[in-house]
Amino acid sequence: RVPALAAFSRPLPGARVPLIVADQMLDLAREGLDLAIRIGALEDSSLVSRKIATNRRILCAAPSYLRRHGTPRTPEDLASHACLVLWGRNGPIDSWSLRGADGREHVVHVRGRLQSNSGEVIRDAVLAGEGIALLSTWHVCDDLRTGRLRTVLPDYALPESGIYAVMPQRRLVLPRVRAFVDLLVEALGRTPPWERTRRASPRAR
Secondary structure: OHHHHHHHHOOOOOOOOOOOOOOOOOOHHHHOOOOEEEEOOOOOOOEEEEEEEEEOEEEEEOHHHHHHHOOOOOHHHHHHOOEEEEEEOOEEOOEEEEEOOOOOEEEEEOOOOOEEOOHHHHHHHHHOOOOEEEEEHHHHHHHHHHOOOEEEOOOOEOOOEEEEEEEEOOOOOOHHHHHHHHHHHHHHOOOOHHHHHHOOOOEOO
């Protein structure tokens, strides 16, 4: 998060912290980068990694969509709703897995008019009332807090992944990189700020 960048560079006069935002995987060594933040499973074993936080995901929709189309009561109801599908590295994420309080897993194949490899596009569409989306809590925490979005099927859990700091394989991690990663871990803590916000967010009724 940008506040963490500011807190890191403020006591270091003349420090430069180039920030590159990209959806595609970058070759850190080739690009001359000290550090990357990645979400999800880590596939490159040549990188040094440290988990910063847990990436929790939820289903959400705008109140306007729920008024027009109703609120899903079971995972199976999602099959008859317009769902906004995010594309990952391996194609569309259109099979949504939800686990109930009884431990039973429900896997639902969803569909809708919009698919995109951009989380921002999916967020904009769900805010516009175009459907139900599966998004990370850090991405929509403010929208949930203000009521622009509501949590759908809140009693069902979705698979979690991790948020990682990854670094090129070196004999020693640079002290400035280690210090920055320590700062990120301290800033996010066991319960990241966006999760504390989410606890008070409205649910779909």
